[in-house]
Amino acid sequence: MNFTDKYIANFGDLLTETTAANTPYQKTLEYLNEQYDKYNISNELRAKHISELLANLTMGYTAQAMAQAMELTYRELTFDEEMNGLKEQTKSARLRNEELERGMNDRLTGLKKQNELVDAQIKKLKDETELAKSQKEAIDRQVKDNRVIKATSTLGGFISENQAGGMIVPADMTKVFFDMLFGLVKEDLPGLGKPAKFDMEKRK
Structure with a gap:
């Protein structure tokens, strides 16, 4: 059905409904007739007043019916299109949400991998720091041992001479x-004991 046919049908239905029994339109006419009968208004005057009133009422009801019929017809004829549009919007929104969820999972996976990489780098840095520390301690010990060895060698030579x-x-x-x-070898030979007697006697 085209717009014109649909509009005419809706307009007719609305006019019928607004002027049917028990509507304000009919109640107004009934009230006027009651008042005219009550005060014995002549038929000529009654016809004149009612025709004027009906003209005003009809114009108002007609204008209102036309506007409502226009809106109703537009809604009815565009309902399917609007529904399809809403369905497409809903579908698009669902697809965007699904895409966002997939992207979020990917980002979470990426963040986990980044965290694992950072943890590995931290562990590597810690190991390198520990290695550097142990190497420094070994160098410091070597320097110290070298001084002790040199002093021990000097003292041992002095005693021998x-x-x-x-x-x-x-x-x-x-x-x-x-x-x-003893100080040089005590950590490498933990069970080694120091001599207790240092006096030397000449051989007989």
Whole structure:
């Protein structure tokens, strides 16, 4: 059905409904007739007043019916199109939501991988720091040991030369020499004990 036919049909239905029994239109006419009968208004005057009133009422009802028929017809004829448009919008919104959900899962996966990479980098940096620290400690120990070794070698040579020359080396000096040697090897040989007696006697 085209717009004109649909509009005419709706307009006729609306006019019929607005002037049917028990409507304000009919109630107004009934009230006027009652009042005219009550006050014995002549038929001529009655016809004149009612015709004027009906003209005003008809214009108002007709204009209102035309506007409502126009709106109703437009709604009826565009209903399917609007519904299809809403369905398409709903479908598009659903697809966008699904795409956003997929994208969110991908982003979450990416963030997890980034976190794992950061954790691995932190662990690597920590290991490298620990290695550098242990290397520094080893170098520091080596430097310290080298000083002790040099001092021990010097003291050991001094003791040997004096003993070879017939000198009696004091026990305290010998004790220092063995304490220095013990200090070098005590961590590598934890069960090693230091000598308790340092006095030396000449062979008979």
